[in-house]
Structures are given as C-alpha cells and as structure tokens.
Amino acid sequence: EAGVTQSPTHLIKTRGQQATLRCSPISGHTSVYWYQQALGLGLQFLLWYDEGEERNRGNFPPRFSGRQFPNYSSELNVNALELEDSALYLCASTRELLNTEAFFGQGTRLTVV
C-alpha cells in the first residue's frame, strides 16, 4: 500500500511568486493535514481538509490556502511568497475524522530566494 506522497520534493521560488504543493493521501484516508516546519521550529499546523471541505485553519495569513479534490488529494497554495516561507511542508492523512496516528509524507522543501 502506498503511503502519503508529496510533490515536488524540492521547490525553489522567488519572493513574490506563488508556490503550489501537492499531496496524495493513503488510499481510504479522507482527511488531509498540512504542516509547516520552519528551521528551529516544530510542526506548525496550517490547514485541515476533510471530504473536500476546509475544517480548520492554523494561525497563518490568508495567502496560505488550499483545497481538497474529490479523490481526496490536496493542494497547498502559497501566494506572494516571502523569504520566511522557506520551510519543509508536510502533509499527513488520517482515516475519516480520526486524527490519531496521522501518516506523514516525506515533505516538500520550499526555498524562497
């Protein structure tokens, strides 16, 4: 069974540009979570999607947005990139609304120059 997959693995963007990160959850998982891990910080919760709807949002500005598709895959969009957006972005999935034992992808390393 395939795990959570994220693409791309690495992404380099210029300040002011937009970045799109993608996540495919484990088959049968309907909830997708996005986390940001900046240097020296823990995993900061960004967004939670379930059944195509945004269920909760962390303390991030509106230029961080996303969506979940009918096949439960998800996209994270970051607009007007700033240097401090450089981080590892992790996607996790869980079955239904159970948020225990979330399974993580390997992450997308976003570098803003």
Place this chain on the structure above:
Amino acid sequence: DQQVKQNSPSLSVQEGRISILNCDYTNSMFDYFLWYKKYPAEGPTFLISISSIKDKNEDGRFTVFLNKSAKHLSLHIVPSQPGDSAVYFCAASSMGGSQGNLIFGKGTKLSVKP
C-alpha cells in the same frame, strides 16, 4: 502560546542506557497523545500513543507515561540503540473537540552514542 512543550532541544545517551524524553502540555482538553520520530529528509513516523484514560502504554522498547494532574508525559526508550537517533516530537489532540488536528511540540533531538 505553546500548548505542547518539549523543553529539551537535545538529549545525548549512551547505547544500552535509558532515554527519557519529556513533554508538557497546557490544554486540559487534550485527551490523546502521540510520539513521532523524524529522521532528516523524511516525514515524521508514528511511534506510540496513549489515551488520557491510561497512564502507561508499552510497545517493545518504547513506553509512554502520562501524568494528567501534572499535564506531563514522557517517552522511555530502553535499551537505547544508535538507530534511535532522531528528532522526537510529542503531539496532542482533542478527540471530542472541533479542532481535529494534532498539536506538536518543537521536538527533542536524541543522539545515541555507540
């Protein structure tokens, strides 16, 4: 406002000895706690969890202890092995709440020396 705190950024232990990683939380609504292990360039992997109705959960070399009155949990690794060297994240959730997501600590980097 950090709801889950791991106050030790790093820990160094000799192979074969016990590793004890600590975690404190402030939100009394948390009722499920998890530990994740993360190697560089990989996503976190689930290690062990504990429900608030228990005070101990054991899985092989890993044991998690929960002290609800102190809002404190700890992960014991016995015996420690060099392959255990990684960053360990404590996480908490509120099953009955609407938040629906895991709140993570900043992590503790464990180094197990041969």
